[in-house]
Ligand code: AHG
């Protein structure tokens with residue numbers, strides 16, 4: 520009896536199965552997720568041959584964040600802008616690389632979705648061939664009757680209908696949640712398909728890893744310093760210290776987050792002297808990953824409360840971020856806010 524090959528499920532088929540859970544669905548959401556998948560394949564191709572094509576290095580410009588824009592940032596940004604909402608599903612697009620959001624003139628079509636994305640995360644690592652990624656969040660348009668406006672754009676993560684990320688690493692993986700579990704798909708470049716490789720990802724309740732840029736320690740607050748000390752040496756729980764964690768920090772949020780999601784651990788980006796409100800962006804980094812981690816059993820906090828409950832005051836709002844294994848993040852939040860949650 521020849522063993523029949525295990526046919527893995529493509530992401531397109533997985534998304535269609537998801538649509539069956541919503542009989543009234545128009546197919547717009549399915550189309551939008553497939554547009555994101557298509558853009559990810561194109562960016563993956565460029566990232567994986569960046570060393571061969573003159574696409575490495577910086578453009579010489581800086582973006583709204585005041586950060587040097589790498590050529591791949593620009594390229595990835597252009598690809599997602601071009602691929603998203605090709606069938607009229609998107610009314611607003613917001614990118615980390617664009618100062619202002621793009622409001623699509625609401626012509627024919629549903630235009631029911633708002634998509635905010637970080638087209639290339641970890642871009643300072645590009646020239647060193649370190650894993651980089653894309654992060655995206657999808658919200659529903661709120662003002663169904665009148666013209667879209669700030670109320671449709673500035674929504675808390677709790678209102679996300681889906682979010683996920685792509686990691687361009689030793690292989691390219693797309694991980695997403697639409698509220699029915701967290702699922703990972705690995706790109707098979709030989710057939711150009713993302714195939715289901717990590718179904719129903721759950722993250723360990725307690726992790727063995729902490730990820731933080733210790734170079735920022737001189738400008739952390741004392742509670743943050745004490746928290747990281749106890750992550751390193753073990754919690755001074757009064758019942759003997761519960762062994763310290765090991766340190767892993769890549770400097771690409773998507774790569775650090777993905778490893779901690781699978782292995783268990785906590786990523787920290789506390790406020791620093793030059794970023795007193797935190798470095799990472801709420802809408803295109805923290806909130807989408809917070810939805811993923813909560814659907815995998817983890818938690819994400821700004822040090823006072825859930826990331827998902829924060830309503831942005833502007834598209835590029837930054838927040839402190841503590842994200843990963845639930846017990847670790849809840850403990851950090853208690854350490855920093857002094858409040859038992
Ligand atoms: P981006 O490349 O999209 O600007 O994001 C970079 C972020 C994030 O990926 C990473 O965790 C963090 O910057 C690293 O910051 P430091 O270099 O200050 O540690």
Ligand code: MN
Pocket residue numbers: 637639640641772804
């Ligand atoms: Mn980023």
Ligand code: MN
Pocket residue numbers: 592615637638639640641642
């Ligand atoms: Mn970026």
